[in-house]
Amino acid sequence: xxxxxxxxxxxxxxxxxxxxxxxxxxxxxxxxxxxxxxxxxxxxxxxxxxxxxxxxxxxxxxxxxxxxxxxxxxxxxxxxxxxxxxxxxxxxxxxxxxxxxxxxxxxxxxxxxxxxxxxxxxxxxxxxxxxxxxxxxxxxxxxxxxxxxxxxxxxxxxxxxxxxxxxxxxxxxxxxxx
Numbered sequence: 038x039x040x041x042x043x044x045x046x047x048x049x050x051x052x053x054x055x056x057x058x059x060x061x062x063x064x065x066x067x068x069x070x071x072x073x074x075x076x077x078x079x080x081x082x083x084x085x086x087x088x089x090x091x092x093x094x095x096x097x098x099x100x101x102x103x104x105x106x107x108x109x110x111x112x113x114x115x116x117x118x119x120x121x122x123x124x125x126x127x128x129x130x131x132x133x134x135x136x137x138x139x140x141x142x143x144x145x146x147x148x149x150x151x152x153x154x155x156x157x158x159x160x161x162x163x164x165x166x167x168x169x170x171x172x173x174x175x176x177x178x179x180x181x182x183x184x185x186x187x188x189x190x191x192x193x194x195x196x197x198x199x200x201x202x203x204x205x206x207x208x209x210x211x212x213x214x215x
Contacts, residue, residue, distance in 0.1 A: 118207060189212055
């Protein structure tokens, strides 16, 4: 589901909640997302859409494509957020085993992970442990559409203050019925 937000006279459409667009939005223009290396902003008919790169890739403003982090110029090269398969219980409605790990070449990063549905609805948030892994379960409530939960989830890692120069990253995981 796309939500639209007006920002300084610019319409911004993004999966789930919000996003920001620097400068004017003109047709056929791609620009880097200001907060996440693995996202970019695509302008179409003066509307900015926040788009995701495929998992493991970052947006390269110079090349105007999603590329490997080392080629895209994001830092640190190769930081990856790996999410695992979670389970969906129908009675009571619950997503269990949400987990994601942030690491690069054996180095783990402290921070928080925000778990959302593929459509952007918040499931839960958790801090990473000493292994760089965040885990939580979610009770989305009876009004949550089961179909949207089965589309998978996003794990958005935000580094802690000690991770200087590390940009937020996103991974995705699957959800299967238990």
